[in-house]
Amino acid sequence: MIVQDIIQQLETLAPLAYAEEFDNVGLLIGDKNTAVKGVLVTLDCLPEVVDEAVNNDCNLIVSFHPIIFKGLKSINGKTYVERVVQKAIRNDIAIYAIHTALDNAFEGVNAGICEVLDLKNKSILMPQTGTLKKLITYVPHAESENLRSALFELGVGAVGNYENCSFNSEGLGTFKGNKESNPVLGNPSEMKQVEETKIEITFAKHLKPVVLKTLFKTHPYEEVAYEIRTLENKNQHIGMGMIGDLKSPMPETDFLEFVKNKMKSAVIRHSKLLNKKIRKVAVLGGSGSFAISTAKSAGADAFISADLKYHDFFTAEDEILLMDIGHYESEQYTKNLLVSYLKKKIPNFAILLSKINTNPVKYK
Numbered sequence: 535m536i537v538q539d540i541i542q543q544l545e546t547l548a549p550l551a552y553a554e555e556f557d558n559v560g561l562l563i564g565d566k567n568t569a570v571k572g573v574l575v576t577l578d579c580l581p582e583v584v585d586e587a588v589n590n591d592c593n594l595i596v597s598f599h600p601i602i603f604k605g606l607k608s609i610n611g612k613t614y615v616e617r618v619v620q621k622a623i624r625n626d627i628a629i630y631a632i633h634t635a636l637d638n639a640f641e642g643v644n645a646g647i648c649e650v651l652d653l654k655n656k657s658i659l660m661p662q663t664g665t666l667k668k669l670i671t672y673v674p675h676a677e678s679e680n681l682r683s684a685l686f687e688l689g690v691g692a693v694g695n696y697e698n699c700s701f702n703s704e705g706l707g708t709f710k711g712n713k714e715s716n717p718v719l720g721n722p723s724e725m726k727q728v729e730e731t732k733i734e735i736t737f738a739k740h741l742k743p744v745v746l747k748t749l750f751k752t753h754p755y756e757e758v759a760y761e762i763r764t765l766e767n768k769n770q771h772i773g774m775g776m777i778g779d780l781k782s783p784m785p786e787t788d789f790l791e792f793v794k795n796k797m798k799s800a801v802i803r804h805s806k807l808l809n810k811k812i813r814k815v816a817v818l819g820g821s822g823s824f825a826i827s828t829a830k831s832a833g834a835d836a837f838i839s840a841d842l843k844y845h846d847f848f849t850a851e852d853e854i855l856l857m858d859i860g861h862y863e864s865e866q867y868t869k870n871l872l873v874s875y876l877k878k879k880i881p882n883f884a885i886l887l888s889k890i891n892t893n894p895v896k897y898k
């Protein structure tokens with residue numbers, strides 16, 4: 535087992551292609567070819583978490599938040615970030631950060647909150663656009679089934695709750711090679727007509743390298759005829775926040791108490807109570823004020839997030855119950871989610887949940 539094997543599993547759950555542009559995700563410290571002795575999963579990578587890794591013989595830390603976020607001009611130990619970097623390198627410990635790639639994943643941070651709150655009919659609150667692509671390729675009719683199957687195996691053609699989606703039309707392809715050509719059908723310099731199938735199929739953008747590799751490997755032509763287009767459609771599988779329904783509607787005060795218990799919040803800062811039952815709930819782990827208006831227009835009765843500012847609470851406008859449950863509290867189950875995912879994918883391997891509460895905010 536090397537670092538790259540663990541990374542591959544993590545990036546199947548949360549491809550880095552969907553991380554936000556401002557973010558700094560991936561392998562921040564270490565070598566992807568190093569053999570892994572054990573993995574420690576944490577929300578934040580602090581000096582004491584590196585100590586915990588050393589004490590438990592783990593040489594890979596999977597952290598939700600990236601410890602290195604902007605450029606470091608020195609590494610002399612004057613900030614906690616520099617001390618973590620020094621300590622990790624000294625002890626030969628790799629650090630991988632997943633952050634917004636997991637925020638945007640369908641089975642990520644917000645699915646974790648939905649599970650804790652037992653929300654039904656969950657869907658992405660802010661589906662990303664520009665992350666779906668379409669492959670159009672022209673293949674001899676007899677080879678079309680083979681090519682479609684090879685593409686479907688990659689997860690190409692998945693739309694919502696459907697898989698193996700494609701559109702196929704029949705037509706006449708023509709080509710004529712030059713003397714240097716080596717056509718699989720006909721002879722060089724001969725004008726050729728072939729019954730071809732036009733296959734149209736959509737896929738998520740992170741699959742592009744494997745789609746092209748499979749296309750070139752499976753398509754019989756010397757010059758593969760294909761186009762790839764970027765679609766503006768919303769991607770139902772990728773995006774920030776989630777929205778779902780409570781199993782049964784709850785009065786606001788009961789709901790506040792319910793969330794406080796489930797999310798282990800010491801304090802919930804919330805907007806004015808509206809005297810209505812809570813049915814539909816939007817959630818966004820971490821700083822989520824940017825999604826308030828989306829939660830409102832999606833018809834959420836309550837929006838659970840963190841880092842809401844004074845003026846954000848005014849934007850509830852008597853339409854929604856805004857709840858700031860604390861940044862750490864909103865993301866705390868992310869590490870459990872990562873541990874159970876990795877344990878399922880790599881059984882009988884040392885994958886540990888950090889025991890350190892890294893919340894820098896204290897309550898009195």
Ligand SMILES: [Zn+2]
Nearest residue numbers: 820821861865
């Ligand atoms: Zn966060």
